Each structure stands twice: as C-alpha cells, then as structure tokens.
Amino acid sequence: MASHYELSRIMRPDDANIVGNVHGGTILKMIEEAGCIIGTRHCNTQTGDRCVAALARVERTDFLHPMFIGEVAHVSAEITYTSKHSVEVQVNVLSENIVTGAKKLTNKATLWYVPLSLQNVAKIIQVPPIEYSSPEQKEAGKKRYEAQKFERVETKERNGEIIMAVSLPDRQTKEPYTVAYSQSSLIHLVGPSDCTLHGFVHGGVTMKLMDEVAGIVAARHCKTNIVTASVDAINFHRKIKKGCVITVSGRMTFTSNKSMEIEVFVDADPLVETEKGKYRAVTAFFTYISLDKENKPLPVPPLKLEGEEEQKRFEEGKARYLQNKAKRLADKELQQ
Numbered sequence: 001m002a003s004h005y006e007l008s009r010i011m012r013p014d015d016a017n018i019v020g021n022v023h024g025g026t027i028l029k030m031i032e033e034a035g036c037i038i039g040t041r042h043c044n045t046q047t048g049d050r051c052v053a054a055l056a057r058v059e060r061t062d063f064l065h066p067m068f069i070g071e072v073a074h075v076s077a078e079i080t081y082t083s084k085h086s087v088e089v090q091v092n093v094l095s096e097n098i099v100t101g102a103k104k105l106t107n108k109a110t111l112w113y114v115p116l117s118l119q120n121v122a123k124i125i126q127v128p129p130i131e132y133s134s135p136e137q138k139e140a141g142k143k144r145y146e147a148q149k150f151e152r153v154e155t156k157e158r159n160g161e162i163i164m165a166v167s168l169p170d171r172q173t174k175e176p177y178t179v180a181y182s183q184s185s186l187i188h189l190v191g192p193s194d195c196t197l198h199g200f201v202h203g204g205v206t207m208k209l210m211d212e213v214a215g216i217v218a219a220r221h222c223k224t225n226i227v228t229a230s231v232d233a234i235n236f237h238r239k240i241k242k243g244c245v246i247t248v249s250g251r252m253t254f255t256s257n258k259s260m261e262i263e264v265f266v267d268a269d270p271l272v273e274t275e276k277g278k279y280r281a282v283t284a285f286f287t288y289i290s291l292d293k294e295n296k297p298l299p300v301p302p303l304k305l306e307g308e309e310e311q312k313r314f315e316e317g318k319a320r321y322l323q324n325k326a327k328r329l330a331d332k333e334l335q336q
Contacts, residue, residue: 003079003130005038010072010098017215017225021295022067024228024286025211027093027107032058032204034077035089035111036196042079042087043115043127051125052196053087053113055203057148058234060324061109065095066227066295072096074103080110081141082127087113088141112148121198121239152235178304182220183251186213190244201240206266206282210234213250214262214286221252221260222290224298229259232320234284244268246281253285254317255303261317262286285320 007030015026032055039053067073074094081088093107117123132138174181186209194205211228218226240246247267254261266282290298305311 003038003042005034005041005077006075007034007037008072008074011067011069013069016069017227019225019293020069021225021227021291022069022071022073023208023211023215024063024231025208025215027063027067027073028058028061028207028211028231029202029204030073030075031061031077031091031093031107031109032111032202032207034075034091035113036202036204038077038079039087039089039113039115042082042130043125046128049117049119049123049125051115051117052198054116054196054198054200054239055111056086056114056236057112057152058203058207058231059110059112059148060230060232061107062230063107063228065104065106067095067106070098072098073106079130081138081145082130083142083145084126085114085124086145087115087127088144089113110144116198118197121200148233151233175304177221177301178306179252179310180306182217183249184213184216184220185247185249186216188246188248190240190242190246192242195242199242201242201244201246203236206236206240206246207231207234209246209248210250210264210266210282210284211286213248214264214288217250217252217262218260218288218290221255221303222298222300224290224292225295226288226290228286229289230287230324232285232287232324234282236282238268238279238281240266240268240281241270243272244270250286252303253313254321255300256318256321257299258297259287259289259321260300260303261321262288263313285317 011022016022036053043051077089077091080090089111091109094103095106096103115125194201250262250264253263264284268281269278270276290300292298
C-alpha cells in the first residue's frame with residue numbers, strides 16, 4: 001500500500017501577494033491536494049466500492065517561514081493513522097531556493113479524511129488498516145483520533161450570526177481599527193473546476209478562499225504587507241455542492257502586539273435546491289502578522305472594540321493566543 005506521496009511545483013506570481021510572499025491559501029491548497037491524493041489511493045487499495053477521500057478536518061497549521069515567488073514548494077504526505085472510517089495524513093512543506101539550493105521547512109499539517117463512495121455519496125467506505133512500526137505508534141494515533149473527534153463534535157453546532165458585507169460607502173463611515181471597518185466578504189459561484197469527482201468542493205479550494213478573505217481583513221486593519229502566521233483547526237461541518245453560491249466572511253476578533261486573529265465563516269446557498277436553504281459549511285480562525293519592506297514583523301494597531309459581543313470575542317481570542325503561545329514555548333523546550 002502507498003503510504004507516502006510527494007508533489008512539487010515552482011511558485012508563480014499569481015501564487016503570491018504584491019510583494020512576492022506566497023499566499024497561505026496557495027500552500028493550504030497544495031497540502032490538501034497531496035492529502036486527498038494519498039488518502040484516495042490508500043482507500044482504493046481494497047476490493048469493493050471505488051471512493052474519494054473527503055476532507056473532514058485540518059488541525060492547527062503554523063507557517064514557520066515565508067515562501068517567495070521563484071521558490072519550489074516540495075509537499076510530502078504520509079498516512080500515519082487509520083480508524084474504521086477515517087484516515088490521518090501528516091504533511092510537510094519545504095521551500096527550495098533553486099539558485100542557492102537552500103531548503104527550509106515552511107509548514108507541518110495534519111488532515112483527516114473520510115472515504116465516500118463514488119456510487120453513493122452518503123455511504124462512507126471502510127478504510128484499509130495500515131501497518132504500524134510499534135504498538136506505541138498506533139496508540140498515539142488513536143489518541144489523536146479521539147481528540148479530533150471530540151473537537152469536531154464540540155464545534156459542529158457553532159453557527160454564529162451571518163456577517164453582512166460592508167460596501168465601500170458604508171466603510172467610509174466606519175472608524176478605522178474597528179471590527180466593522182475591516183470585516184469583509186467574498187462571493188463565489190462553485191463551478192466544476194472547484195469540485196471532486198462527487199461534485200462537491202475540494203477542501204483546498206475552500207481554504208484558499210478563506211485565506212484570501214482573512215488576508216483582506218488583516219490588510220484593511222494594518223494597511224501594510226501581511227502574511228498568514230497560522231490557522232487554527234478548520235472543521236468542515238457540511239459538504240458544498242457544485243452550483244452553490246458560497247459567501248466567505250471574515251472579521252477581526254483579537255489583536256496582540258504583533259499578531260491578529262480573524263474568524264472566517266463559509267455559508268453555502270444552493271441555487272437549484274433552494275428549499276434546503278442557506279447553511280454554515282466551514283469555520284476557522286486565521287492568525288496574521290504585519291511585515292515591513294524587509295519582511296520583519298511590525299506592531300499591529302490595537303483593535304477598537306464596540307459592544308459586549310466584540311469584547312467577549314476578544315477575550316476568547318486572547319485565551320486562544322495565550323494557549324497557543326504556551327504550547328509553542330513547551331514544544332521549543334522539548335526540542336532543546
């Protein structure tokens with residue numbers, strides 16, 4: 001069974017922002033493509049229904065180093081755990097400067113897939129087991145599986161209010177550095193090129209759109225060059241079908257001295273099956289940093305809060321920020 005997969009491609013101008021930093025969404029899309037390929041290949045190594053691996057969740061992903069136009073992204077994916085109906089894929093991304101030969105680890109990600117039958121999209125296929133190098137490796141994978149399963153159930157009911165798009169004339173009446181000033185929305189009609197063989201949107205396409213909206217929010221707040229620093233766990237609550245109109249909305253929830261957190265929602269609106277109504281499909285938190293012309297971090301303007309709800313979201317964001325900071329420090333100590 002193939003438990004490893006690698007893909008590489010050079011970063012082009014349309015993969016990056018105006019100063020040459022590759023978009024976080026471009027990298028997330030490549031990560032998901034590698035995960036989908038290895039997950040689908042693995043689940044079709046057995047006899048029976050043919051299937052496609054559908055993305056269910058992406059764990060927190062940190063952007064360790066920026067990537068630039070002209071560098072080659074090397075994405076390597078490995079299946080590290082299988083349960084009866086899900087596959088865990090761990091992905092590493094390296095950037096290569098093809099002039100100097102220098103390589104840097106830019107991303108580490110963990111994704112969870114569920115195999116869906118090509119004949120019946122509602123049918124989940126049983127996953128062929130992988131062989132583990134030790135009982136400890138299998139037990140560690142099982143703990144990760146149980147933890148993500150619990151978190152997916154916990155966040156499934158998170159709906160929140162619909163974020164209304166802010167038009168340019170309205171934005172001019174808002175005070176800078178407020179939530180209302182920077183909040184943004186993007187509307188996209190889901191076409192065939194966005195979809196899997198089932199006719200449902202690729203997870204990577206959704207993540208790229210989410211990163212674009214989060215980047216617009218961050219840029220409007222800072223008015224500087226901004227880059228993705230990390231993405232908290234992304235939960236795919238419901239599938240999005242070809243022909244849907246999706247609204248991707250983002251709002252600032254928290255700022256520290258050098259980072260800002262943006263909450264992003266994806267709402268799907270079926271154009272044909274209108275009786276199903278609009279629904280919340282995906283939610284996530286993106287963290288961005290502001291950079292100067294030398295790609296060094298700049299201070300982030302403090303977020304001006306208006307009302308109890310914004311204060312509540314700010315405190316929740318602060319708790320996530322402190323929790324992630326403590327985890328990073330703990331991980332650094334373990335590596336020393």
